[in-house]
Amino acid sequence: MSTWTRARDSALYAISQGYNVFPLSIFKTPSIKSPHDKGHACRGQCGKPGHGVHDASADTAYVRHLFDLSPRAAGYGIACGGRMVGLDLDRKNGVNGVETVYQLAAKHGFHIPQTMTVCTPSGGFHLWLSIPGGVTVPNSAGRLGPGIDVRGTGGYLVGPGSTGKAGEYTLHPKLGEVDVQPVPEQLLKLMLPKPAVRRIPRNTPTPVTASRALDGLVKVVLNAPEGTRNDRLYWAAAKAWAHVDDGHMGATEVEAVLVEAAVRQGLTAGEAARTVASARRAGVTA
Known part of the structure; x- marks a missing residue:
């Protein structure tokens, strides 16, 4: 089975499990070139493919079409936000996000659930966690601690069955395919931005x-x-x-x-x- 076929079939399976997906290149970036010149601010309103995570869909026919437009696709992204966030735990360049998240759990009194977990080529993990409806979790890199990135609204995770430059993304061999577990309450609070100190605006733009x-x-x-x-x-x-x-x-x-x-x-x-x-x-x- 070719890398492209494996990525497409894995993406279609993810759709059957209720996820929105789109094709990725071997560099883990969107594989469809933007239809716009530089300087555009379109996020898919034009109706054409080529808008990264904004192309993500649970429509099987449309995702097949996206892959047909991406003959060199090697993976697929799973859109985060809505009811799911991803915890990207890196273990490379002297940073160990796994150790960091367990230190965080001990400090704030929560447990890391046995949830859907994807092993990354660098030896790290992607943890899939569900969030309550109506909660918006922003993307962040390193804000929770060294080696921990949060993939929230507007972000995406590389799905299992994808291939990157460094290797394959696979389900955790001991856990396999398990239900996505709710994010611990204390961890969710840490993911959300702290209220900013508001300055008095000089004017009120529309x-x-x-x-x-x-x-x-x-x-x-x-x-x-x-x-x-x-x-x-x-x-x-x-x-x-x-x-x-x-x-x-x-x-x-x-x-x-x-x-x-x-x-x-x-x-x-x-x-x-x-x-x-x-x-x-x-x-x-x-």
């Missing part, structure tokens, strides 16, 4: 002007020349977080759209999320 401001920051990232991508992303994120603190923009949307724009420019989702988070921390401590 939703339209706030949206235009965010679109402008996205364009800064998308138009960044080679060698300046991370710096431009940091600058745009710092500006956006200031708007969030003023109450003009939503934190979840800011993080999701800036990370997506950076991924389209060639950064990995992890790199982008860390830069956005770094700009956030700098603004909070400034």
Whole structure:
């Protein structure tokens, strides 16, 4: 069985289990090129494929079509948010997210449930956890601790049956396919952003002007020349977080759209999320 066939069939099986999926390249990035020129802010409203996680669907025929458009797809992404979040535990480069999450559990008095677990090529794990309806968990990288990334609204996990540059993503050999367990209450609280100290706004922009401001920051990232991508992303994120603190923009949307724009420019989702988070921390401590 080819890598492409395995990825497609695994994605179709994930649909049968109720997940929204889309094809990924061997680099774990969306495999369908954007239909837009650089500088766009479309997240799928145009109806064409090529919008990353916004292509994710539970429609079997549509996902087959996405894979037909992706002859070099090697994996698939499972969209997070809604009723599920992912806990990405890295074990590489001297960082052990598994140790970190157990230290976190001991400190805050919760247990890590035996939930759906995917083994990653680097020796880490993806834990799938369900969340209550109506709760929005933002993406974060390293905010809970070294080696722990959270995949929430606007994020995705690499599904089992996928192949990356470093190897395959497989179900945990001892657990196999098990039910997704609820996220522990204390862990959920840690995943949610702390209430920001609100500054008194000088004016009250309308939703339209706030949206235009965010679109402008996205364009800064998308138009960044080679060698300046991370710096431009940091600058745009710092500006956006200031708007969030003023109450003009939503934190979840800011993080999701800036990370997506950076991924389209060639950064990995992890790199982008860390830069956005770094700009956030700098603004909070400034």
